[in-house]
Amino acid sequence: MPRWSWAEIASLYWPRPNALAQLANYTLRVAKPLFWHDSSRGWPKPLIGGTAFVLDFGNAIVGVTAAHVVAEFRRTKQEIPATVCRLCDTTLDLESSIVQCSSRKDITTFSLSRDHANALGDNRRAT
Numbered sequence: 001m002p003r004w005s006w007a008e009i010a011s012l013y014w015p016r017p018n019a020l021a022q023l024a025n026y027t028l029r030v031a032k033p034l035f036w037h038d039s040s041r042g043w044p045k046p047l048i049g050g051t052a053f054v055l056d057f058g059n060a061i062v063g064v065t066a067a068h069v070v071a072e073f074r075r076t077k078q079e080i081p082a083t084v085c086r087l088c089d090t091t092l093d094l095e096s097s098i099v100q101c102s103s104r105k106d107i108t109t110f111s112l113s114r115d116h117a118n119a120l121g122d123n124r125r126a127t
Helices: 006-013 021-031 067-078 114-120
Strands: 033-039 047-054 060-065 083-087 097-100 107-112
Touching: 033 067, 047 067, 047 114, 060 067, 060 114, 067 083, 067 097, 067 107, 107 114
Parallel strands: none
Antiparallel strands: 033 047, 033 083, 047 060, 060 107, 097 107
16 A cells, blocks of 8 residues: 655645645644643643644634643643643633533534633634
């Protein structure tokens, strides 16, 4: 079986010039860091996490991340109670904001307030 690079695969689906760069730029614009750290330790310190994206439905704002990211957060929080979760540069009480978590589908949704979403900035969520 031949091995293909991501650029070769992308060229089959996106034959336009710079399509891969455009896709990467868009992904970096909507994918947001969801990370946690031990708030009892000084800097520098390890940051652990993944990514999330935010959907604004007008009447509700929902964050989406992988269930394995939440599982790792829970393991860390169990071991280190002073663990603080952040979405970009805002603190997030991830555990209490979870709407649904499916380890089988590896997806978790969590709710965000309008104020929290606004703190992320206009280009920080997909509409």
